[in-house]
Amino acid sequence: MSAKQRLNAVRQHLTKEELYAKAVDPVTSMNEERAKATFNIRELTHLLDGGEKSTLLKERFMQEFERDPLFKMDDIHDITKDELRERTMEKFRSLIHHLSNESVDIFKKRMEIVSLIDPGFWTRFGVHYGLFVGALQSNATSGQLGYWFQNGALSLSGMVGCFAMTELGHGSNVPGLETTAIFDEASDQFIIHTPTLTATKWWIGGAAHSATHAAVFAQLIVKGKNYGTKCFVVPLRDPKTYNLLPGVNIGDIGKKMGRDGIDNGWIQFTHVRIPRSYMLMKHTKVSRTGLVKEPKLQQLTYGALLQGRVAMVVDSGNVSKKALTIAIRYAAVRRQFSNSNSNIETKLLDYPIHQRRLMPLMAQTFAMLFTGSEMTAMYNKMMSRLENAKPEDTDLEEVLEMLKETHSTSAGLKAFCTWNCLNTIEACRQACGGHGYSAYTGLAGMYQDFAVQCTWEGDNTILTLQLGRYLISSFREAVKGKKLSPGVGYLNKLDSLIGACCSEKDADAILNPQTIVKGWQVVCANVVKNAALEFEQCIKQGLSIDDAYEQCSQSRLYAAKLHSYGYLFNRFLDGVSKVEGNLKVVLMDVCLLYGLYTIEENAGAFLQYGYFSPTQMDLIRLRTNEFCRAVRDQAIPLVDAFNLSDYVINSPLGRADGDVYVHYFEQVKRSNPQNPHPYFNRLIKPLIEREMNDDIVDEEGGLEEEEDEDDEME
């Protein structure tokens, strides 16, 4: 019997009254909510997707994957890690086919859907195509790139790649990696070696079972001199047998918090020899005689590293969409407690406190979505200039400035958006009450899969400090009169910002978006200024620049946080300003909710610098409640506009039709078929049928105790 047939059987077997308490059918509740839409849902979907064509494409992909038995996802919580890994490998074939036949842009959209359906597989595929091929593209000369592509790097023919950067003892500190690549002039080879336990390559996705080759980051040592970390292609396995090559020792990293579909491994190299030409020499070159030529502009090599960060801002918005679809749809049909005047229980979504739990997070999701699009455009623009840049260009300064801005902005956004998304998933999970703890309702697994995003591609805390450092140095340049990049342009207006307050007499001036824009500029200017002063104080006390930056790291983090929140609000507002009609009305409510909520959350800063008075802050709290209520009315239409199919959502609580209990019950039964009792005879029967006096320790053992004769003992 198919799942659908079984569902119908349940439905036929029971009348509506038998299905649900007090005759409130959740499907009816959902339909009520859907009917409240004041805007064209399809129009919003197109806006979020970047146009109708893109929406249609995504819908095509969702349908394709749903029909593909390899992409079956509703049993994913009940298979073992080993089964999951094997199934994940099985999916490669179909994607390679599409990779060969689709344009890059279209394939990227396909992968965006994959990342929502199966983040573990997305990572496993991405290790080869994103990281390994990406390392070739960023580090190989055009001749080398041709060589590896001809040898199958692009078609996955005869080789599968992995990316061996992090080590057991080194994650964030890439220049501090310990693996060595010593040039042996006699043989014209490099010797790749793992000198210590902590130098073991660690977390290497694909190493355990998939990869034949690795892009290995190691210290380039030529004639005894260390030139720093460079990238080398090192063969790991014989592609005919998958036996390890001599000197290569690999193990499985095993069980992780999530994404178990990817086979992370560790690698130790023991004096492994590779031809000199396997060092990727786009930037630094080593000649036959051991002459080392270093690039003039090291910075130009960093651009590609930012792509991952930008993608994670986009991903944070997308994953939040999925989490909120589940929690908000469930809240629209779940009823609990009745108020004094009614027999019918109240929808969770009608409780002001539940609106407070979810509506601000939805607003935040829109902010991340608009910001993600903006960041992608910013990155593409920067990269197209960077790729053509040459050291002798006259506008090089400007290009480097763009790079710096993109680098810092994306660092902060990657950190705060992945944190926001992780917190959103957990808040959504808790908002589903006990059912959020079931694996089948999907949010637990989403948390476990997403959590790694706060660490990889740059530990979030370290990234916030990068942005904080950029803000301090921008401030100091602004003081010296330099015109800054747009993102930090407000630091050129310090005189008008420091000390400014929202002096509007009209109570509802706080609902003017420009008041909020200015508010963020004022608090950011103040907080960046304070961080810069603290930094300068440290310098005066004789600390080195690096130590001074460490010393004021908490202020850097704080400045980065407020800057990023202000940035998100601005991008959201930009996005809304391009929209018209009913859609604009709704989105403006959501945008204002985001503004009010983030101000409330950061009330300390807004009060500290006097931009808002305590009375205004009270009003902001009240208005936040009101906007939560207003957005609540459009909550179901808004999540409908996210346009993720039931298959992609993969949670009975997030069903579009609202029929959550029937689907949840069916899922639980399907996943847990009735079997004979697994251990009654072995464990339970002997336990509950045992002789009771077994339990009592007999203290006597036949010994006749004599009475203590205390007197004599003394």
Next chain:
Amino acid sequence: MSAKQRLNAVRQHLTKEELYAKAVDPVTSMNEERAKATFNIRELTHLLDGGEKSTLLKERFMQEFERDPLFKMDDIHDITKDELRERTMEKFRSLIHHLSNESVDIFKKRMEIVSLIDPGFWTRFGVHYGLFVGALQSNATSGQLGYWFQNGALSLSGMVGCFAMTELGHGSNVPGLETTAIFDEASDQFIIHTPTLTATKWWIGGAAHSATHAAVFAQLIVKGKNYGTKCFVVPLRDPKTYNLLPGVNIGDIGKKMGRDGIDNGWIQFTHVRIPRSYMLMKHTKVSRTGLVKEPKLQQLTYGALLQGRVAMVVDSGNVSKKALTIAIRYAAVRRQFSNSNSNIETKLLDYPIHQRRLMPLMAQTFAMLFTGSEMTAMYNKMMSRLENAKPEDTDLEEVLEMLKETHSTSAGLKAFCTWNCLNTIEACRQACGGHGYSAYTGLAGMYQDFAVQCTWEGDNTILTLQLGRYLISSFREAVKGKKLSPGVGYLNKLDSLIGACCSEKDADAILNPQTIVKGWQVVCANVVKNAALEFEQCIKQGLSIDDAYEQCSQSRLYAAKLHSYGYLFNRFLDGVSKVEGNLKVVLMDVCLLYGLYTIEENAGAFLQYGYFSPTQMDLIRLRTNEFCRAVRDQAIPLVDAFNLSDYVINSPLGRADGDVYVHYFEQVKRSNPQNPHPYFNRLIKPLIEREMNDDIVDEEGGLEEEEDEDDEME
């Protein structure tokens, strides 16, 4: 080869230089830290454990479990859910033995250790002894209790119990449960029935495979009249065969976020008949002829429900201990980046930002530990009065007041302490960088196991609202001149608190604990007052009391939060004031750090009500940094004082000896033995050896295309 022998083999095989980069042995780093202790570690352990005897007992239990092969825990991440469940059942036998031979107090300590080693088993054992037996004790007459105990409820002989309260459609709303218990006078029986899908008992721990009997909560219906939710003992399975009894339908709930050792299930009853005497009649009684006698004081029945909440405050402190031991020990030996003057990389613990990540959480853990002891004493005192209380007692009013205070205080503390603990685990996990994502480092599993604590025994958000409601009503009574219970006594001093500010000229007045105590009173008084005014405004607008409370729920949550944080600080300070000597010096630093940090986190409130000025708030930020640094110096001695053995910690990163990399590598290798490639021949070989042109879709198919003749078509 034993694990120890293997470790030695690794160590012997490599020189120290080969083990670690730049010759910084983590063991040396750990010893350095341990040598910094300025206080007697053992003395602090005794203080936290409640005396030396208790410490020795815990140590005995830790050793016993470590040596018991049933309690082997280092392979727990690599076994399946079914294996885990079976092993969990296996553990019952040994604990029952101890239960029969140990005093209640001693057995409770044993269970405290169990909860840290294996929370899934702790739950499974607790379902019978805590929930099922607890339901008997709270709801059965003494005759009934004797009957069930004689029938094996205490000795687990011939019966295992479970606790069937929640339903698919009802969690928090216990009065709204749908299961019915209809009295059939003719047969002198109750008919237990599940009328709808949503009435299915859900999440019932032990139902899937363990229980023979359930304590079922159902609507008591006699002669057509509904008397509300009562408790009935319903047999589920034949204890000889474990076959389900007629009319009982049970299924497995399956995979959860964590605690998979416990076999949660769902239960549907179809007109199941039980004798009248199986209704537990301590409070409400139903006679042979269907006369229903209800208790005079319903409130007296609630006391027992609070035990779980109080236990969870204690558990939050204990689990935080474990998480922090891992993250802080790792931070003491993990090195990353070197500063400008040194070749040796810096310990994570030496970075101000890392101190900021962990030290406030350690301070918070101490606050929770001291508060947990205090709450336990408060609960025990209240219960001993409550159990002896009779409706005609003259001091009944006072007892009920104690009950209300304990009820509300424990509600808020359960919520904020479990949230704090969950956030602490995740912060610790992230502070371990990439290695925090490995299952073997323990923090991921801790998160998954602990997360349910925010939902069960009262959804956290709902609990905060209970406290908020109590605060508002206390405020209103205070205004009318009533003398309040100690916990809310500050509301009797409104005149001196509203509008008060910290006017001390001395900059370091903020380091006087009494300044902080007063500060919390001032902000709490203000916030509670605002919530009460908002409530009264709603009443004036014509809302019912319940609706008015709903309307101001965000203010209730906010008031509950600040009140609970202030309460935690006060309990911490009480605890420290009883200590002397060097230990007091250290603990006072930790206590002040907690005070400063929580003020900083809630800066909005302190600035809003003008207790601190913006200048003072700047100072508080700086002082928080300084206290993080001060506490950092004692961080390893402090976590050593938590006194959890390596076995209990069960994380190579949290090893007492600091030798984290060796143990982590060994754990990963032990858990993932080298096996033949699982799917090379089936999946990888055909993939990488396929013919490349398979991938390209041939668009032609032999068709000879004619040229479009546009002109003719028009």
